[in-house]
Amino acid sequence: MAATPPRVLTIAGSDSGGGAGIQADLRTLFACGVHGMTAITAVTVQNSLGVTGYTEIPPDVVAAQIEAVASDIGVNAAKTGMLASAAIIEAVAAAVDRVDVGPFVVDPVAASMHGHQLLADDALDAVRTLLFPRATLVTPNLDEVRLITGIEVRSRADQRKAAEALHAMGPRWVLVKGGHLWDDPECLDVLYDGAEFIELVGPRYDVKHTHGSGDTLASAIASQLARGADVPSAVRFGKDFIVRSVAAAYPLGAGVGPVSPLWRLEG
Ligand SMILES: Nc1ncnc2c1ncn2[C@@H]1O[C@H](COP(=O)(O)OP(=O)(O)OP(=O)(O)O)[C@@H](O)[C@H]1O
Numbered sequence: 001m002a003a004t005p006p007r008v009l010t011i012a013g014s015d016s017g018g019g020a021g022i023q024a025d026l027r028t029l030f031a032c033g034v035h036g037m038t039a040i041t042a043v044t045v046q047n048s049l050g051v052t053g054y055t056e057i058p059p060d061v062v063a064a065q066i067e068a069v070a071s072d073i074g075v076n077a078a079k080t081g082m083l084a085s086a087a088i089i090e091a092v093a094a095a096v097d098r099v100d101v102g103p104f105v106v107d108p109v110a111a112s113m114h115g116h117q118l119l120a121d122d123a124l125d126a127v128r129t130l131l132f133p134r135a136t137l138v139t140p141n142l143d144e145v146r147l148i149t150g151i152e153v154r155s156r157a158d159q160r161k162a163a164e165a166l167h168a169m170g171p172r173w174v175l176v177k178g179g180h181l182w183d184d185p186e187c188l189d190v191l192y193d194g195a196e197f198i199e200l201v202g203p204r205y206d207v208k209h210t211h212g213s214g215d216t217l218a219s220a221i222a223s224q225l226a227r228g229a230d231v232p233s234a235v236r237f238g239k240d241f242i243v244r245s246v247a248a249a250y251p252l253g254a255g256v257g258p259v260s261p262l263w264r265l266e267g
C-alpha cells in the first residue's frame with residue numbers, strides 16, 4: 001500500500017471540451033503527484049470554439065461538496081476557478097470558514113479565453129469582499145485586473161500598480177499574470193506580498209493553443225502549497241510548470257487547443 005499523497009481541492013466549473021476548468025485542474029494535479037478533489041460550481045457547454053452555455057450548481061451543493069471532502073479526506077490546499085455567481089461565492093466563503101482547506105488560491109475567473117462570460121456582473125463585489133480577504137494568493141489575468149480594480153495594465157510598471165491595488169483588498173499574496181500583455185516579448189508575472197515585488201519571467205511562445213493556462217498554473221501552485229512549500233517557491237514551480245505546459249500544447253477541434261502537463265509524465 002502506498003502512502004496517501006497531499007490532497008488538493010479545486011472549486012471550479014466543468015469544461016466539456018476537457019481543456020480548462022475542473023478537467024485541466026485534475027490533469028495538472030495528477031501530473032504534480034497529488035490527489036485531486038472537486039467541488040463543481042457549474043457545468044459549461046464548451047468546446048475548442050468557445051462556451052455556448054452553462055448551468056450553475058445550487059450553492060448549498062457546492063458548499064456540501066467542500067465540507068464532505070474536508071471532513072473526511074482532509075484538504076492540504078484549495079484553489080478556485082469559475083464560481084459563476086455571488087450566491088456561489090457566498091457559499092464558498094462560508095464553507096472555507098467552517099472547515100480547514102489550508103492555503104487558499106483564488107483564480108478569479110471572469111471569462112473564457114474566447115470572451116464568454118463565466119461570472120455574473122454583480123458578483124465582482126463578492127470577489128473583492130468575500131474571496132480576496134480569505135485568499136493566500138490571488139492570480140488574476142489582466143482582464144480580471146481591469147474588472148476588479150479598474151486599472152488598465154499596459155506595461156510592466158502598471159502590473160506593479162495593479163498588484164498594490166489588489167493587495168489592498170486583503171489577500172496575503174498577489175500574482176498579476178502578464179500573458180495578456182501582448183506587446184511584451186516575454187511573459188512576466190509579478191508576485192507581491194505588500195512589501196516586495198518578485199518578477200517571474202518566462203518566454204512568450206508563439207502558439208495559439210493556450211486554453212487552460214490560468215487553471216494549469218493555479219493548480220500547479222496549489223500542488224506545491226499542499227506539500228508545504230512557501231508561496232514564492234510554489235509560484236516559481238508553477239511558472240516553470242506552465243511554461244513547459246504551453247510548450248507541450250496541442251491542437252484540438254477547429255479552435256483553440258489546451259496547454260498540456262503530459263510532458264511531466266513522459267520519459
Ligand atoms: N504564449 C505564452 N507563452 C508562454 N507562457 C504563457 C503564454 N501565454 C500565457 N502564458 C503564461 O501562462 C500563465 C497564464 O497566463 P494568462 O495571463 O494567459 O492567464 P489566463 O488568461 O488566466 O489564462 P486562460 O488562458 O486559462 O484564461 C502565466 O504564467 C503566463 O505568463
Ligand SMILES: Cc1ncc(CO)c(N)n1
Pocket residue numbers: 012013014015020021022044046081082109111112113118211212213214215
Ligand atoms: C469551466 C471553465 N473554467 C475556466 C475557464 C477559463 O479558462 C474556462 N474556459 N472554463
